[in-house]
Amino acid sequence: MLHRAIASPRGARAPRINRDELVAVSVLGQVAHPIGRDTPYRIGYDGQPRVLPGTGGIVLNRRIGDLCVGLAGDHIEPGVSLHNNGREVVGARDGPNKALITYACVGNVARVTSGPCRGQLGMVTGKHGGIDHLIVDFPTSVLLRLEIGDKVQIASIGQGLRLVDHPGVEVLNCAPRLLACWGLRAVDGQLQVPVTHLVPAHAMGSGLGKNTAWRGDYDIQLADRATRERFRLGSLRFGDLVAIVDADVRRGPLYRQGRVTIGVIVHGDSTVSGHGPGVTPLLTGSVRCLRPVHDERANLAALFNLRRLQPPRQQPTLAERDRRLRALLRRSAQATLAAPGRR
DSSP states (O other), rough: OTTTOOOOOOTTOOOOGGGGGGOOEEEEEEEOOOOOOOSSEOOTTTSOOEEEOOSSSEEEOOOOTTTTTSSSSSSOOOOOEEEOOOSSSSOOHHHHHHHHHHHHBOOOOOEESTTTTTEEEEEEEEEEEETTEEEEOHHHHHHTTOOOEEEEEEEEEEEEBBBTOOOTTEEEEEEEHHHHHHOOETTTTEEEESSEEEEEEGGGTTTOOOOOOOOEEEEEOOOOHHHHHTTTTGOOOOOEEEEEEEEOOOBBBBBEEEEEEEEEEEOOOOOSSTOOOOEEEEEEEEEEEEEEEEEETTHHHHHHTOOOOOOOOOOHHHHHHHHHHHHHHHHHHHHHHHTOOOO
């Protein structure tokens, strides 16, 4: 239940955390180049093959605060995608990248350390599991000058964070500075958390069954129109903070009644079965401890005063737009054939 009548004030005092126990560690990644597949086609849940841009690279015209549904893209990562390309001789070969996506937390400050944008600052906005990318937002003027391969260093802090007065709430992937500006407030022992949308657990797809809650995301399926319209999921934006009801991610995402998980939208929609906008978890707990409250401005772009939000307009999915276009073309062709003088 999303309590629309309650709007969390921007001046709400941040909850107490175990600040003195937290450890800050610098981690680094390179701006990742997109990766091509053996075939350029992605087969959608509607059976249609499409050639679309996907993950990786520098997305020049989509940032947090922008609508993420209906784009001519697949799993679009707004801003910059980072990957540490180093290889380790001990442990996992991709250990440096695993550390990057584990240590970094949403809200951490990122700094470019090489190339023409050296010294420019950005912010971590999410983690994308599977491709194992860290997603970082920079001003558009910086995105236009960044180069593939530029190094970006993050002052990571947040893993191990606890809410001192709310032991029933577990915190994942969340920087202290995000908690400080989110507008959380305690009412009768319950933590009220501003969110833009409520998502039913039955809509969750890719990422279920994987223990990636601390270094990734899982996806909201938008193929079912009735669910999408009932919960306004066509109006999702990159950076929106959303509540997944009856969802528990403490040991990997799963369905569990009486629990709620709150996370951030990190990548865009997909036409591939089981996929959709990705959510990196930030808070999880019992509904007795966590209460989502509606706030249209509960988006990273607004909380950190980075840029203006797009209005949360309901958007048809790409598959739905294509279906409408095909129907329009069929009617047009039929009308042409039925016109007088046609044989």
